[in-house]
Amino acid sequence: xxxxxxxxxxxxxxxxxxxxxxxxKTMDGYTDGDYKVVTQMVPTIRYKSVDTVKAxxxxxxPDFILCVGQAGGRPDITVERVxxxxxxxxxxxxxxxxxxxxxxxxxxxxxxxxxxxxxxIVNALxxxxxxxxxxxxxxxxxxxxxxxGVCHYAAQKGNIKAGFMHIPxxxxxxxxxxxxxxxxxxxxxxxxxxxxxxxxxxxxxxxQNITYxxxxx
Amino acid sequence: xxxxxxxxxxxxxxxxxxxxxxxxKTMDGYTDGDYKVVTQMVPTIRYKSVDTVKAxxxxxxPDFILCVGQAGGRPDITVERVxxxxxxxxxxxxxxxxxxxxxxxxxxxxxxxxxxxxxxIVNALxxxxxxxxxxxxxxxxxxxxxxxGVCHYAAQKGNIKAGFMHIPxxxxxxxxxxxxxxxxxxxxxxxxxxxxxxxxxxxxxxxQNITYxxxxx
Amino acid sequence: xxxxxxxxxxxxxxxxxxxxxxxxKTMDGYTDGDYKVVTQMVPTIRYKSVDTVKAxxxxxxPDFILCVGQAGGRPDITVERVxxxxxxxxxxxxxxxxxxxxxxxxxxxxxxxxxxxxxxIVNALxxxxxxxxxxxxxxxxxxxxxxxGVCHYAAQKGNIKAGFMHIPxxxxxxxxxxxxxxxxxxxxxxxxxxxxxxxxxxxxxxxQNITYxxxxx
Amino acid sequence: xxxxxxxxxxxxxxxxxxxxxxxxKTMDGYTDGDYKVVTQMVPTIRYKSVDTVKAxxxxxxPDFILCVGQAGGRPDITVERVxxxxxxxxxxxxxxxxxxxxxxxxxxxxxxxxxxxxxxIVNALxxxxxxxxxxxxxxxxxxxxxxxGVCHYAAQKGNIKAGFMHIPxxxxxxxxxxxxxxxxxxxxxxxxxxxxxxxxxxxxxxxQNITYxxxxx
Numbered sequence: 001x002x003x004x005x006x007x008x009x010x011x012x013x014x015x016x017x018x019x020x021x022x023x024x025k026t027m028d029g030y031t032d033g034d035y036k037v038v039t040q041m042v043p044t045i046r047y048k049s050v051d052t053v054k055a056x057x058x059x060x061x062p063d064f065i066l067c068v069g070q071a072g073g074r075p076d077i078t079v080e081r082v083x084x085x086x087x088x089x090x091x092x093x094x095x096x097x098x099x100x101x102x103x104x105x106x107x108x109x110x111x112x113x114x115x116x117x118x119x120x121i122v123n124a125l126x127x128x129x130x131x132x133x134x135x136x137x138x139x140x141x142x143x144x145x146x147x148x149g150v151c152h153y154a155a156q157k158g159n160i161k162a163g164f165m166h167i168p169x170x171x172x173x174x175x176x177x178x179x180x181x182x183x184x185x186x187x188x189x190x191x192x193x194x195x196x197x198x199x200x201x202x203x204x205x206x207x208q209n210i211t212y213x214x215x216x217x
Numbered sequence: 218x219x220x221x222x223x224x225x226x227x228x229x230x231x232x233x234x235x236x237x238x239x240x241x242k243t244m245d246g247y248t249d250g251d252y253k254v255v256t257q258m259v260p261t262i263r264y265k266s267v268d269t270v271k272a273x274x275x276x277x278x279p280d281f282i283l284c285v286g287q288a289g290g291r292p293d294i295t296v297e298r299v300x301x302x303x304x305x306x307x308x309x310x311x312x313x314x315x316x317x318x319x320x321x322x323x324x325x326x327x328x329x330x331x332x333x334x335x336x337x338i339v340n341a342l343x344x345x346x347x348x349x350x351x352x353x354x355x356x357x358x359x360x361x362x363x364x365x366g367v368c369h370y371a372a373q374k375g376n377i378k379a380g381f382m383h384i385p386x387x388x389x390x391x392x393x394x395x396x397x398x399x400x401x402x403x404x405x406x407x408x409x410x411x412x413x414x415x416x417x418x419x420x421x422x423x424x425q426n427i428t429y430x431x432x433x434x
Numbered sequence: 435x436x437x438x439x440x441x442x443x444x445x446x447x448x449x450x451x452x453x454x455x456x457x458x459k460t461m462d463g464y465t466d467g468d469y470k471v472v473t474q475m476v477p478t479i480r481y482k483s484v485d486t487v488k489a490x491x492x493x494x495x496p497d498f499i500l501c502v503g504q505a506g507g508r509p510d511i512t513v514e515r516v517x518x519x520x521x522x523x524x525x526x527x528x529x530x531x532x533x534x535x536x537x538x539x540x541x542x543x544x545x546x547x548x549x550x551x552x553x554x555i556v557n558a559l560x561x562x563x564x565x566x567x568x569x570x571x572x573x574x575x576x577x578x579x580x581x582x583g584v585c586h587y588a589a590q591k592g593n594i595k596a597g598f599m600h601i602p603x604x605x606x607x608x609x610x611x612x613x614x615x616x617x618x619x620x621x622x623x624x625x626x627x628x629x630x631x632x633x634x635x636x637x638x639x640x641x642q643n644i645t646y647x648x649x650x651x
Numbered sequence: 652x653x654x655x656x657x658x659x660x661x662x663x664x665x666x667x668x669x670x671x672x673x674x675x676k677t678m679d680g681y682t683d684g685d686y687k688v689v690t691q692m693v694p695t696i697r698y699k700s701v702d703t704v705k706a707x708x709x710x711x712x713p714d715f716i717l718c719v720g721q722a723g724g725r726p727d728i729t730v731e732r733v734x735x736x737x738x739x740x741x742x743x744x745x746x747x748x749x750x751x752x753x754x755x756x757x758x759x760x761x762x763x764x765x766x767x768x769x770x771x772i773v774n775a776l777x778x779x780x781x782x783x784x785x786x787x788x789x790x791x792x793x794x795x796x797x798x799x800g801v802c803h804y805a806a807q808k809g810n811i812k813a814g815f816m817h818i819p820x821x822x823x824x825x826x827x828x829x830x831x832x833x834x835x836x837x838x839x840x841x842x843x844x845x846x847x848x849x850x851x852x853x854x855x856x857x858x859q860n861i862t863y864x865x866x867x868x
Contacts, residue, residue: 606780
């Protein structure tokens with residue numbers, strides 16, 4: 001069997017849970033076609049996050065790595081197009097690191113593009129009634145750091161396709177945040193099943209008059 | 218047994234479904250304590266909407282009437298505080314009516330306040346992890362029209378408490394609407410169960426440092 | 435000469451200035467046709483706000499009263515349609531009052547509709563390139579309180595038309611509030627001149643395929 | 652005298668004007684310290700946009716190039732951090748080009764970071780009461796294309812610092828777009844003067860507890 005490694009962060013920023021991991025952990029052992037899912041919780045800490053995913057990948061030898069993080073405030077599933085070689089943390093990570101305008105990898109390329117089929121994924125999600133789009137920024141915090149680091153690792157290995165997806169707040173997280181969008185864990189679970197299906201079946205999902213992004217995002 | 222009448226609109230504005238009715242219809246026959254739920258689909262048509270709810274109420278003799286409508290663009294459950302005596306339709310209703318600045322009820326009072334325990338409802342929803350707030354406007358379309366008309370009827374009857382709740386788009390409705398918030402049908406169902414519990418048990422739910430509304434809403 | 439009384443609040447909620455008064459005060463003595471403008475600063479305090487406007491009105495005997503307040507978060511000029519008989523303050527006013535679900539005027543009507551020509555005003559603003567719409571809620575804080583109280587006074591006097599307008603944050607107010615809309619004081623000033631022109635000339639401004647409100651506002 | 656080249660796009664996407672150029676053109680010949688401003692209108696067309704800026708730069712030999720574009724929907728001035736090597740046009744440009752996932756420059760680096768002092772600029776804008784932040788994406792349309800192409804040119808020349816800034820809609824552009832933020836041309840003009848001051852004086856502007864970006868942008 002082939003393997004899809006899906007990772008989710010532990011909580012950060014004062015939130016009691018991280019919806020990424022809440023949803024991801026339910027997928028452990030899930031199978032679709034010739035593929036099985038392995039999951040891994042990732043610390044929201046510079047370097048250590050990347051090292052944790054690398055160690056898991058060395059263990060399970062995945063064909064695909066999908067890292068999942070939380071983007072509070074976004075209403076849709078956002079599949080990231082690109083990670084940039086920049087750590088500029090607005091707040092300290094869970095290890096107390098707060099780099100300002102430092103590279104993720106010294107002498108690394110300025111950016112990595114996701115090698116997962118991001119538009120196929122968005123199209124398939126739309127066909128399943130799940131709001132999703134391509135995003136052109138994963139920020140400059142640990143999410144971007146992890147995506148850059150994992151894409152760098154995958155580029156070195158050569159036979160792994162990698163990418164990153166942001167999910168919204170869960171409903172319970174916005175009870176005390178007026179006017180913030182959220183997404184139910186059931187919808188996030190359906191998102192992960194859909195993506196596993198796309199990766200394991202390799203079909204091309206046709207867009208249906210769909211906007212991938214807004215003009216300036 | 219006592220009765221809670223819950224109503225939901227049929228689709229309007231080009232949407233193929235109305236999430237209000239999709240969620241409401243699943244509650245028919247639901248019971249909690251001494252209360253049972255009766256549901257009624259309501260046409261998105263001036264006057265006819267009110268007449269439909271009145272006819273259902275004459276039939277089932279409810280203690281409470283909760284009307285449910287869709288407010289596309291709102292991220293939270295919004296429990297309406299007030300309905301105003303004004304029909305000012307931005308688009309025609311499903312019957313082709315498009316009144317401009319006309320009263321709902323000639324010589325009616327300028328507004329009706331909901332008689333359901335709206336803050337108890339919001340507090341109970343928060344305690345169940347569901348984003349919700351009190352809203353101070355139900356607009357001037359059929360939602361406000363229905364709320365006004367049903368409150369007018371309830372005021373005349375004297376023994377019915379009535380109110381209105383708006384729910385967000387369903388996820389499938391925003392696939393082609395970038396950056397719009399949505400709420401899963403599972404969450405709306407949990408909302409309805411919570412409200413039935415509040416109405417049937419009459420408890421006072423304490424607010425937990427919660428904002429009911431934003432300053433100017 | 436006839437008189438238009440325009441009022442603006444002093445600062446509240448920790449803001450160092452209130453853009454309403456910053457813009458309003460520049461209009462004192464402004465004339466257009468047979469009309470001159472008198473301005474009045476209003477304390478952001480329950481009752482005292484209404485009493486201040488009444489005293490100014492007794493002094494200047496206006497034909498029109500336009501009260502102006504700040505609605506942080508709104509991107510457009512919003513001309514209020516209705517004030518409701520409800521004081522439900524999310525935060526204390528500048529006098530420390532924080533009523534919860536109390537009437538503005540005991541035994542007053544449940545709501546007052548603005549008697550200013552609100553759609554003419556919105557149309558004229560649009561023709562001058564100023565984003566504006568009709569709003570269906572002035573909230574339940576001092577803004578709504580003042581609008582209700584002034585409309586109540588105007589109804590008793592019989593020969594005064596009254597209304598309320600919300601303006602956005604000024605740009606300087608959102609420097610530390612990421613992603614909040616704002617409006618330059620120059621644009622607010624142009625708004626006030628346009629409204630004075632509408633009130634003093636009494637023309638009917640035709641809408642140009644314009645949406646006054648969104649469906650559920 | 653030294654030179655700052657500031658460019659603005661001509662209109663696109665059905666808009667009758669482009670606020671970028673409306674504001675930029677007023678700066679032609681403006682001086683501050685040892686610097687004078689040269690302005691250039693740029694066609695919203697793939698390649699031709701970059702060639703136009705290159706030709707202007709060969710003519711005026713600037714020390715700094717600041718390209719300005721419109722990002723409808725953003726409420727703040729957004730100073731771009733990075734341009735990516737990807738043309739993925741949601742709509743055709745003014746020349747009818749609509750590339751999908753093509754590089755801006757074949758075999759170019761995956762991204763260029765702005766070499767203008769973007770945080771100094773944001774800090775100085777804040778100190779002048781202008782809402783601004785660093786943005787981590789210029790999209791994948793002509794704005795990103797131009798920023799990438801100009802940064803590529805500047806990197807080849809070696810002695811030019813380059814960057815890109817997005818400005819919001821003008822107020823007149825959102826009259827028929829409910830709930831869209833805008834910024835007055837006076838504020839955009841003040842923005843440009845502030846940036847010219849930063850570039851010509853080279854001071855370091857200290858941040859004042861300011862958020863440059865939101866976590867996931």
